[in-house]
Amino acid sequence: MGLVDRGRMPAPLTKLFNMGRSYSMWVYQWGLACCAIEMGAAFGSPRYDVMRLGVIPLPASPRQADLVVVSGTVTDKMAPAVKRLYEQMPEPKYVISMGSCANCGGPYWDSYSVTKGVDQIIPVDVYVPGCPPRPEALLEGIVLLQQRIKNEDMAAKWRNEEFTTLQKTAALQQAEARPAPEPIVVGGGPIE
């Protein structure tokens, strides 16, 4: 992966890697409250069957996971554990916040002990609304995340840039390649 390190990654290779990454995601199930059961239904039940999307829901530890689904109410007592979990995951890592509680506090918006949204602690890639969301909604969130990963510029992601897409990088490169316009000087003629 030295190529990625140096920020020189050919686009076709990036696409190949991205495809591989998006269809072999290991999901860590960070089930906290009601949503954990719907997440269990999405991941463990024969009706929804997340494995057909190329997602493996049973890593033994966050150190093996690419994606974490934070499902349920994050309380202030739990928040340090959530942050620690996120720090244990290897890069590149993604977070899906499932349910109103994890998104913004949900029905406990005025509670004294609930963290109003997990995005106050860790960065979130996909928000799945609902209380709790149906398993289909979580599956859609995962599909959207896969689309995003497929379109990601790995080198830019490595440099910790936000919103890294292949199109954005291409546009930036095009802008660099264009010759810089000559400075316009009022009164005509270059200044010596």
Added chain:
Amino acid sequence: MTMLNERQQLSYIAAQAADARLNVELETEGMTLNIGPQHPATHGTLRIIARLDGEQVVWAEPVAGYMHRGYEKLTEVRSFPQVTTLINRIDWLGSFANEVPFILAAEQLMEIEAPPRAQYIRTILFELSRIANVSLFLGDLGVQMGAITPVFMAFRDREYVLNLIEGATGGRFHPNFDRIGGLKDDLPKGWIAETKQVMKKLRQFCDEIEDLLFGNEIFQSRTRGVGIIPADVAKSYGLSGANLRASGVDWDLRRDQSLPMAWDQADFKVWTHPDGDSWARCWIRLQETREATKIVDQLIDNIPAGPVMAKVPRIIKVPEGEAWVSTENPLGEMGYYVVSKGDLGPFRVKIRSASFNNISITPWVLKGVYVPDIITILASLYFILGDIDR
């Protein structure tokens, strides 16, 4: 005493010293094992601290509060109809069952009673949520002992029950269907016929689980004689529900209490087991699921005609007073002590949830067990974190 020469004395001292050294080397240190706060075996965010001596637990204590959402305070700033939205989420597997005692307490204060049709439908939905709750327990039980298949079967057959609840209430998980004075709506068309079919499927599921899991030799050897709770200890710790009945105490609020619900119209057996071990607790829950399907089958044929909503003022103001209502929820006794001062919302609500008391016995029951048994005992006690912390 025989006379020893110097050489013999020296060798005796050397042997004593060697023994002492060996004892020091073999002496084991205590170890503290932390399970949780997020662990698949703790059904949520329970944390258990266990001090071990070798493989045995010397001391164990549950640390609750990782899911505390401040229900009792939040109910003070909500109006009565809004409270049901919140309390749905206490025991999130049997949501409908949480609403019923609170609504009954409010109705008691307002001195109104739901019409008989609403009472029947309430009871049916109550038992359906019990099935949805306990069927997941039966599946989850296998996972704790290394069998993955039962949980797939549980999720498969639980979906049918959730579909029924969704068909009747519109909510798959949190119905929020109860109103003070009745129900939001009547049952949809074709619901009764479908329910009968689903109850047949659920009984098949129970048979499957009994063959596959309860008849399994590994399952039996890991649960029989493990985590025994005698009846007097269970009573003194305030256990309720299946955990208490598994210790041989014949106590069921559905039968022992007269509430405006339709349980007295159904004929069902309250199962007890004399053993009080993990196996008994699991077996009681299996039988309860079967009884619940029978209750639903009996009630669904005799739903009386009529309205589903009593006459209730548009803006609900509950008169001043105090009321305590508890019902036999899937996890045990759940009760609400509602204090009203005549306002739109309750002045104070004390929630007695079953799991909090059920988990309080863990320091007693985990003392002296082996580490793998912690998981099976916790699984058989069956708690839900929302129900513990509120």
